Amino acid sequence: MTGWRNNFLRALAERAVSAEMGDELLREADLEAAERGLPPEQIFGPATAYADQLARALRVPSGSPLALAEQSSPALRLNGISKRYGRRQVLNDVTLEVRHGESVAVVGANGSGKSTLLKVCAGTVKPDAGTVERTEHVGYVPQSGGTAEFLTATEHFELFAAARQNSRRRGRATGERLAASLGWSPSSEHTAGQLSGGTRQKLNVVLGELSGPDLLLLDEPYQGFDHGSYIDLWTQIDRWREKGTGVLIVTHMLGDLDRVDRIIELDSPED
Amino acid sequence: MVQESKRLWLHGLLEVCVLGLLEERRDYGLALANRLEDAGLGSVPGGTMYPALLRLETAGLVRSVREPSTTGPPRKYFEVTVEGRSVLAQRRHEWREFSRSIDAVLGLEAHT
Numbered sequence: 001m002t003g004w005r006n007n008f009l010r011a012l013a014e015r016a017v018s019a020e021m022g023d024e025l026l027r028e029a030d031l032e033a034a035e036r037g038l039p040p041e042q043i044f045g046p047a048t049a050y051a052d053q054l055a056r057a058l059r060v061p062s063g064s065p066l067a068l069a070e071q072s073s074p075a076l077r078l079n080g081i082s083k084r085y086g087r088r089q090v091l092n093d094v095t096l097e098v099r100h101g102e103s104v105a106v107v108g109a110n111g112s113g114k115s116t117l118l119k120v121c122a123g124t125v126k127p128d129a130g131t132v133e134r135t136e137h138v139g140y141v142p143q144s145g146g147t148a149e150f151l152t153a154t155e156h157f158e159l160f161a162a163a164r165q166n167s168r169r170r171g172r173a174t175g176e177r178l179a180a181s182l183g184w185s186p187s188s189e190h191t192a193g194q195l196s197g198g199t200r201q202k203l204n205v206v207l208g209e210l211s212g213p214d215l216l217l218l219d220e221p222y223q224g225f226d227h228g229s230y231i232d233l234w235t236q237i238d239r240w241r242e243k244g245t246g247v248l249i250v251t252h253m254l255g256d257l258d259r260v261d262r263i264i265e266l267d268s269p270e271d
Numbered sequence: 272m273v274q275e276s277k278r279l280w281l282h283g284l285l286e287v288c289v290l291g292l293l294e295e296r297r298d299y300g301l302a303l304a305n306r307l308e309d310a311g312l313g314s315v316p317g318g319t320m321y322p323a324l325l326r327l328e329t330a331g332l333v334r335s336v337r338e339p340s341t342t343g344p345p346r347k348y349f350e351v352t353v354e355g356r357s358v359l360a361q362r363r364h365e366w367r368e369f370s371r372s373i374d375a376v377l378g379l380e381a382h383t
Contacts, residue, residue: 028347034343034344035344043316044318049318050321056322
């Protein structure tokens with residue numbers, strides 16, 4: 001097998017394309033190469049890049065424009081939230097609402113309290129003033145941490161499913177399906193500690209949505225993602241929205257703010 | 272026209288162009304690339320054409336059949352589905368409006 005064909009199959013498998021489909025795609029590439037009498041790299045370019053395009057074409061149902069969130073009930077409501085660490089005022093009177101089926105981005109300079117705000121929403125940080133009302137079923141994807149070094153991805157799926165009184169088998173199946181939509185096929189051999197930063201973040205995203213939450217809180221969830229995975233994540237956010245999940249995402253990728261329904265800008269910290 | 276701008280413009284339009292060609296008649300990948308080139312849209316590499324066809328197929332706008340060819344290996348032919356036709360009709364309408372607006376902005380309005 002030439003390098004190109006081997007790289008192609010490997011890259012497809014890594015992107016969670018089934019072996020059956022991979023063989024089919026390779027057969028087609030071979031036929032095409034035979035028809036033109038050219039080596040595949042001259043027709044399709046580098047195997048990994050081509051495989052990445054095809055894998056994405058297989059899982060992104062392109063087309064239908066997004067329906068804007070209709071007037072729906074709020075999944076999260078913050079009113080007059082303030083938080084101070086020592087003498088430093090981190091959040092000052094922040095009010096926001098995220099409705100079901102709506103995506104809202106939180107932007108702001110470094111130190112403007114974006115992560116603190118998300119922790120307040122998740123309930124892991126108590127504000128000094130203000131009220132938080134949220135739906136019962138919340139998924140939280142922290143910026144780092146959140147996974148156990150010595151457990152495999154599958155064990156995480158089972159553990160998180162068990163915490164919601166779901167069967168381990170269902171947790172495993174759902175986790176693997178969600179991972180595939182991010183172009184990731186978890187290996188049963190590697191523990192979370194052995195995963196690359198980007199893959200560990202994918203695990204975090206999958207865990208956040210595993211039990212189908214009504215509200216998903218994402219703190220710059222794409223660190224270490226390659227470009228294709230980054231695009232997949234935004235597609236995924238659109239899908240959550242369509243299902244009626246409220247999405248609050250902390251982001252510094254300002255070029256993609258047209259993908260969300262609303263933007264909340266936090267004030268820069270006072271010196 | 273400069274190749275680079277042509278490539279950039281076609282980027283967002285390749286799928287709808289392919290749908291248009293396939294509505295006229297069913298075809299296979301290489302022939303579609305040739306028809307686009309003949310239409311003056313430049314050459315579309317296989318690494319761009321096949322993912323586009325696969326996206327259309329995943330979205331259910333085209334379907335494919337493998338058929339033996341008289342001149343060589345079997346070919347995969349693509350044809351538009353009913354849903355593909357209705358999407359194409361909608362895109363045609365949108366394009367007419369959009370291109371009219373661009374023409375106006377660029378001072379290319381038809382003097383009729």
